[in-house]
Amino acid sequence: GEDVEQSLFLSVREGDSSVINCTYTDSSSTYLYWYKQEPGAGLQLLTYIFSNMDMKQDQRLTVLLNKKDKHLSLRIADTQTGDSAIYFCAESLFGNEKLTFGTGTRLTIIP
């Protein structure tokens, strides 16, 4: 079955880069996503990557995918206080199906 794991907490100094990691078990995953949840809010789709890609960059965000190790990461450059949130990775099998979410990583920014 599908299983998506993340570390629970990450603390980063303001201005540094944040790297949030995610591992998944289902090699059939075709789409992998990163969502951001700020306190008291819903989920914001940040970015996604197709399984036939290794990297995707979107402004301060860089997604890296290692299919061999089933490892996904999200790098946030020049981390700001507004980046404080819980970040969820998620996978889907055919891109038109349910999302299986990771446990979420709470990113804390140290001034």
Next chain:
Amino acid sequence: SAVISQKPSRDICQRGTSLTIQCQVDSQVTMMFWYRQQPGQSLTLIATANQGSEATYESGFVIDKFPISRPNLTFSTLTVSNMSPEDSSIYLCSAQQGSYEQYFGPGTRLTVT
């Protein structure tokens, strides 16, 4: 991106009662989903809301407890029936636009006393 609204945004309900949550999308979408996020936890899919047919429920969720309607391509409701304190959660609807982009509503924060 699709803009999704939910009503109510939060509610406090007594055990044994039912609450219906509404989800409205600003454009027609092919698929709509309902998720539950228990306190401090990740999201779990309750069901896929199918337009014109019965919802498809995930393991552990049943229609009698969580009846869902989807009368058209922009609107869906989720009812949480005969509530108990264990139903206290955030309930989120989402909509699939295109083949891979799934957007979420702001959530409904439910507390059952």
